[in-house]
Amino acid sequence: MSRPAPRKPEYHKINKDLFVLTYGALVAQLCKDYEKDEDVNAYLDKMGYGIGTRLVEDFLARSCVGRCHSYSEITDIIAQVAFKMYLGITPSVTCNNSSRNEFSLILDKNPLVEFVEELPAGRSSLCYCNLLCGIIRGALEMVHLAADVTFLQDRLKGDSVTEIGITFLKKLDEKKYRRKK
Amino acid sequence: MAIFSVYVVNKAGGLIYQLDSYAPRAEAEKTFSYPLDLLLKLHDERVLVAFGQRDGIRVGHAVLAINGKDVNGKYTADGKEGSSGIEMLETDTFKLHCFQTLTGIKFVVLADPRQAGIDSLLRKIYEIYSDFALKNPFYSLEMPIRCELFDQNLKLALEVAEKAGTFGPGS
Numbered sequence: 024m025s026r027p028a029p030r031k032p033e034y035h036k037i038n039k040d041l042f043v044l045t046y047g048a049l050v051a052q053l054c055k056d057y058e059k060d061e062d063v064n065a066y067l068d069k070m071g072y073g074i075g076t077r078l079v080e081d082f083l084a085r086s087c088v089g090r091c092h093s094y095s096e097i098t099d100i101i102a103q104v105a106f107k108m109y110l111g112i113t114p115s116v117t118c119n120n121s122s123r124n125e126f127s128l129i130l131d132k133n134p135l136v137e138f139v140e141e142l143p144a145g146r147s148s149l150c151y152c153n154l155l156c157g158i159i160r161g162a163l164e165m166v167h168l169a170a171d172v173t174f175l176q177d178r179l180k181g182d183s184v185t186e187i188g189i190t191f192l193k194k195l196d197e198k199k200y201r202r203k204k
Numbered sequence: 205m206a207i208f209s210v211y212v213v214n215k216a217g218g219l220i221y222q223l224d225s226y227a228p229r230a231e232a233e234k235t236f237s238y239p240l241d242l243l244l245k246l247h248d249e250r251v252l253v254a255f256g257q258r259d260g261i262r263v264g265h266a267v268l269a270i271n272g273k274d275v276n277g278k279y280t281a282d283g284k285e286g287s288s289g290i291e292m293l294e295t296d297t298f299k300l301h302c303f304q305t306l307t308g309i310k311f312v313v314l315a316d317p318r319q320a321g322i323d324s325l326l327r328k329i330y331e332i333y334s335d336f337a338l339k340n341p342f343y344s345l346e347m348p349i350r351c352e353l354f355d356q357n358l359k360l361a362l363e364v365a366e367k368a369g370t371f372g373p374g375s
Contacts, residue, residue, distance in 0.1 A: 076345060081334040083306055084327070090306060165307045 039134060046135050050151060060148040067150070071157020072164075079162035082108065094191045097168070098126040101159065101189075110134055114187070124191035127175060129184050142179050150174045156187060167195040206316040206366050208298060210329065210358065214346045215308035221349040223358065301326060309333070325365040332357045 053063045086104050091097045095118060102114045106128075114128040135152050142149055150156070156172040163170045169192040176182035212221035293300040294317065303311045303326035311329050315322055336354040337343055343351060 077334075077338040080305065080307060080309070080330070080338050084331045084334045087327075167308075 043135060043137055046154070047138065049154075050149075054143075054146065054149070060146055064148075064150045064153045067153035068157040068160070071154040071159075072161035073157075074154070075158035075161025075163075076165050078109070078158060079165045082162070094124050095121070095126065097163075097191075098128070098189060102128050105162075119188070126189045126191075128187045128189070130187065131184075133178075133185055136179060136185075139179060147180065150177065151179055152177075152185075159187070159189065163189075163191075164195065169193055169195055206319040207313060207325075207362050208316070209312075209314040210362070211312040212329075212333065212349065213310040213312065216346065218346070220347065221354075223355075223362075225362075303327070303330065305330060319366070321365055321368055325361065328361050328365070329358065332361060 050063070050067070053066055057063045057066065082105055086108065088100055088104060091100060095116070098116050098118075102116045107113050111134065112130065112132050114130045117127045117129060119125040119127055133152065135155075139151060142151070150173075153174065156174065160170055160172045163172075171188075171190040171192060173188055174186070175188040176184055176186040178185045208225055210221070210223040211219060214220045289304055290300070290302050292302070296317070298314050299317045299319070299322070301313045301315065301322045303323075305311075311326050311333070313322055313326060313329070332354060333349075336351050336357055337349045338345075340351050340353075343349065
């Protein structure tokens with residue numbers, strides 16, 4: 024009896040421009056709604072968190088990655104499998120401080136900022152892609168890992184590269200979800 | 205139907221989705237603690253059901269195998285007294301398969317012992333869950349699943365699995 028072929032993920036092709044424009048419209052509207060950059064960043068992070076908690080199941084269902092055994096393995100999978108699957112890019116991974124569990128993803132290309140030249144005047148501390156930080160944070164929390172995810176460097180702010188820093192904090196107690204017997 | 209039931213259990217152990225092919229769906233919502241609400245007791249060197257009844261397991265039924273490993277009295281074949289979670293429970297009237305995701309969601313399928321392909325069915329149910337339940341913006345995580353599209357696609361997947369699986373080798 025032949026085994027059924029492994030199910031290849033179905034990618035429905037849509038125009039990337041629509042996605043990039045939608046994201047841009049979202050950030051622009053948040054800038055109108057909130058005066059302070061910190062508020063806009065916080066909101067983007069919060070929205071990203073909601074997306075991340077859901078996206079992680081889709082990622083785990085389609086990519087069939089197994090349980091990871093180290094933080095560097097997790098960061099590698101985020102960069103090489105997850106980013107590739109959802110944004111079509113593969114950031115490189117560096118370890119900043121292995122004793123404190125700090126890693127960085129260096130983004131060479133970022134489709135979300137393809138049409139953005141620079142941040143508007145008065146919005147110098149806006150993290151345009153903060154949604155991505157929220158997504159990573161939400162996804163890691165669903166697999167019981169608390170992490171701090173922020174932009175360490177941003178090309179839009181004048182830095183040479185775009186760098187997302189992930190600091191793994193602690194393992195969340197899985198048993199916390201079980202009802203007390 | 206060779207697949208009797210499908211259950212989805214959230215992280216806290218609450219039942220968030222139930223599909224029974226035989227019994228009509230209960231009106232009341234049921235909380236289902238994980239592991240199963242059967243009391244297993246050691247008796248005469250065999251693990252028997254001492255209390256509790258679930259879809260054909262009655263008092264007196266003996267556990268034949270756990271996770272595919274034959275149960276020899278109290279111990280599984282490799283000498284361990286238990287493992288981190290039930291993946292498969294086999295009895296003479298049905299086989300219970302469970303798949304636990306890395307996020308703590310559990311998918312439980314009760315099927316005919318001869319039904320094959322349940323492993324791939326569980327993965328398919330995980331994909332359907334991630335598509336039609338999670339991507340629905342109005343569905344809150346860990347809550348009971350009340351999405352039409354999830355129901356429809358799940359039933360479709362069950363039909364496909366039943367047609368494909370009955371004549372194949374055991375999973």
